[in-house]
Amino acid sequence: MPSAIVRGATGQPGSVAYASGIDTSIFNDLNFVIPDYIPGLVAKYGNSSYMLAMEILGNTNVEQVNSQTNTFSHFEKGRIYGSGIVSATVASGAAGSAVTITLKSPDSYNNGATGTQSPFLLNQTVKIRSNGVKAKVTAITRTTGAFTVQLTPLKTTDKIATGTGTSILAGEGLETFGNQLAGESSDSQGTQQQKLYRYDNTATVLRASVKASDLAGMNKTQIDFGGGNFYEPFLAVKAMNQQMMMNIEDAVMEGVGYSNISGTVGTVGVLPDVTSRGSEVDYVSQSFAIGDFQNLTNVLDANGGPREYHFLQDLKQRQDINNLLFGKYLNGAISYASVGFSEEAAVSYGFKGFSTDTFDFHFHRYKGFTAQAVFGYTPTVGDYRANFGLAVPQGTTQDAKDSTTRPYMQWVYQQNPDIPAGQRIFSWELGYTKATKTTEASNKYEQIAYVGSRVIASEQFSILKGLSS
């Protein structure tokens, strides 16, 4: 037999010659270097705080409640005092004469252009806004959309006129009071009642899923996804949890329309309610001024807002206001104890405040308004939430029907009787290694939430928006 090199295990016939000696290139050949790595997973865009209004504002402004029905309601009542606007100019006549005016539609009617509900009653005392002259309603005809009201001045020297003129002008404001001159042996008066409204809303259904194949769930990685779990599905489930919380936040804040998608219901949303019934104060972005605060307080005062407001703001507006306040008040303007927190708690939560015109404002950064922070891109053709802030009244308000008190904003979770009470996001799993078996060799992780918005007295909210040129 000719001589032959014995070949046994791989690697024969023997050692490898390195003519220039061993250097780091040997690691390419051997490929067994133990990597040195930090197993924990770092979030590139890590800070996800300031994403949830509930976390930012606390229980005095936002409440989570349960509902046993998909449609939930609340009731609100309108103003105590009523008013009307004169539709067409009418000559006053001599001092002390009665004048019949027509009430302008739709401003003077509680049901708008329908024009059948007005606060004016016979024998009422009415005040003319331009000059304070008081008059009595001596006759009233309720023609739909064109109520006529005869006004007789209380004093013989007064005229039913605008200012010091000889006519009562179209657009004049008439303010109603009760009967301030009932006289002797007076009889009962007509009835006034505040308008009552019912606001309905529904809970929308949010759903999320993660599916992991058997092999995906079996490959151990170098990365600790949390709690000593090195398997990728764990990360996917964590992501699903975070996304579900943000989805709920966006659904409740921005609303979910559904009129075009059959077989579903959504929810109205906080901001759509505020946009339609609240007010908006605009300013020039990057030029916020004290006068803009005053515009805001005028509106809040007119709408009966409480003393304290919390602003949820995008970063640009936050910066605008900081620049104004820190420019004016070099030591900063910081307000603590008014909201019941200690100085330490206020600092750790980032409370900053400013008081003006009997209102206290507290400013909070809200990431949900900023596309860059959430989605990582800068809109270039329009951003509806840039330079945007929502003024949320602090405190509680009283339900018109049952007088219970509740905060102005609620996240309403519809309760499933089969799901433990209080479990607002219900999660379950099924799969080939789970208690509920499937034929496919994979595991599924499911989540569902039923949630809607409730905004009470949205007239007391305000939007603060910086306009861009």
Next chain:
Amino acid sequence: MANAKTAPLPKEKSGVTISKEDAFIAQEYDANKKYMFQLAVENSEREHPVIDMVTKRPAPHQKFMPFRNIVFTSQIVWNGQRRMIRYYDGCDSIFVDQQPKEKEMIEQLIKQSRQRVFEDGKFGCYGDEKQLLQYMNACSWNTESPFRTRTADSVFVPVNADKVASQESEKLDRIELALQYAREATPTKMLIHANYLGIPVIDYDSGNELTEKEIRTAYRREASRNPDSFIDSYGNSSIELRYYIDKAWEKGIITNSFNPNQATWSNSNSIICDISGLKSGEAICQRLFEFSQNEVGEEFVLQLKAINE
């Protein structure tokens, strides 16, 4: 700009056109007329209407938010350049570079300037408030301003009563035209068009075919409900052709029973076109329709129309 009078412009020099900036400055306004503006964005209707507890019916939908202030500072594009404008009560110019620069003067102007707001989405000012009107018409917050910057937020639009009336009038004209077509269409054309519009020709409760009068009434109702779609589809000959194809297939005049891969005339088994791979009646009809649109399909179209006459 809504209904503004224009003062006589300086005589044009030959070859020189009046710029929009000059025309804007020269514009005059009727002192006794109130020029109206309204917010650009309307509230979307609440999917759950607010219920008036007195009438137990939905309260009227509020088209606009109740209050929005007017911002009296803006950048505009003037003669191709950015320029700042600002409105103060009692100031002679809206251009910042022409306004007083002294701090005390500016403070005084700010103090004396009354706030203006959009109430329930509307704001109006009289023609004698020329500077205010100039500002409202020029500023970039006005969606229809000819000097608007590219990136400005859109806040309000001028209310042009004539424009609104014209739009309304055009809409009514379309309805009248659609109703005329609906009234004058021949029974055959009506049936074909009604089929396209999805108007039922059978009473679903009894299974009886509707009479021509019943179909005509539904047809006219559809014309008034959706005049644009009605008029656009009324003269479309493809709809007619597609109808004939569908009916011929339904009645078995065109069939694939002789050869599943070919559509043929049932009376002569002569081939119309290839339909290989198509199973459903709808797909086959769609292939026949596509065939009819080609030059080679002209004969087929003629034969189809002859059958239906």
